[in-house]
Amino acid sequence: MSAQLFVVATPIGHLDDMTFRAIEVLKSVSIIAAEDTRQSAQLLKHHNISTPLTACHDHNESNKIDILIEKLKNGDSIALVSDAGTPLISDPGFKFVRAAQEHGIRVIPVPGACAAIAALSAVGLPSDRFSFEGFLPSKQSQRLLQLEKLKHETQTLIIYEAPHRILDSVKDMVSVFGADRPVGFAREITKTFETIKKMTLAELVIFIESDRNQQKGEIVLVVGGATEEKDLDQEKLDKLLLRLLEDLSVKAASQMAADLFNIKKKVAYQRALELTQKDD
Incomplete structure (x- = not known):
């Protein structure tokens, strides 16, 4: 062979x-x-x-x-x-x-x-859809940019972080994702001082600050995905889009509607396309 x-x-x-x-x-x-x-x-x-x-x-x-x-x-x-x-x-x-x-x-x-899968299996956050993001950038400016890109992702996010950066990274997540975003904190999995907790990002900041031992060892963060838009008034959105499309392009109309309804642009854009196709 x-x-x-x-x-x-x-x-x-x-x-x-x-x-x-x-x-x-x-x-x-x-x-x-x-x-x-x-x-x-x-x-x-x-x-x-x-x-x-x-x-x-x-x-x-x-x-x-x-x-x-x-x-x-x-x-x-x-x-x-x-x-x-x-x-x-x-x-x-x-x-x-x-x-x-x-x-x-x-x-x-x-x-x-595999630490990522082990953490996901134990923290109690949705596991039907997830993405592994590896380590975030070490520089804060780049880290914030990366978090902004992930802000609206609805799947669970799995992130590795170095112990000397864990507190700063979680604080950055609070500023980008919001204080109430759920997070699983898995440290030293399978080792003597294994720690597995689920809480909000704001609570995790307090937990890490109050116990410096939580800033040691191998750390996996399992972050809950963004909540998808709920209770969207489809009739009102359609009415607004139809009016905007009389004077604006699909791109411009969907951007304005997304801003006014506080929804993702791609949601408004997709609906605007559907409405223009109906007219055809």
Whole structure:
């Protein structure tokens, strides 16, 4: 059988959160490409895995790819792991996986722990639709711009944040999303000091400020989506749009209607298009 690249999820805290399959794969491959060999060595020791390790991280991935691809082409199967959780999810590995696919090498996922999904499963916010936003920008100006882009998204948002920025980021969310937006706060999932809470953004600011321990460790924020417009008076909206469309373009009419009704422009625009099509 030709060599394969296995993308192997590893525990996000508790070392026993390894699947039987993941352990067998790590034992069977020729080499393990790890984000941090020292970190991964502890996991391998815990599960009595003696497979050699090689470093593959953000700073050397581009240079290491050719070497690893050559090993795969020579018949050596490789497992890719990150420090914790699923590789490529806010972790290195994308370039390596892409290169393997471009060379016709089979890439096989070995699923397991993922902090984003673990947090979503436990905080009690809607999980039927969600988007993973990774880490927000470190600079406040850029962070606020990113939050503005997400302000009207109705799906649940999953965000990673560094402990030294968590308080500032949540305060920025309050200023953009509003104090009453629900949020799940998941810290140190599966570890000794695991904390999982659900509250409003304003309450989370107080919670973090009152306990500096909440500004430590690995943190996932699960933010409730924006509430969709309710109780829209469709008849009044249609009447206004029809009048505006007598003198204005669809774009201008929908913008004015959206401002007056305090609704999303795309809602007004879609309805304006429907009304003009009816006239045709």
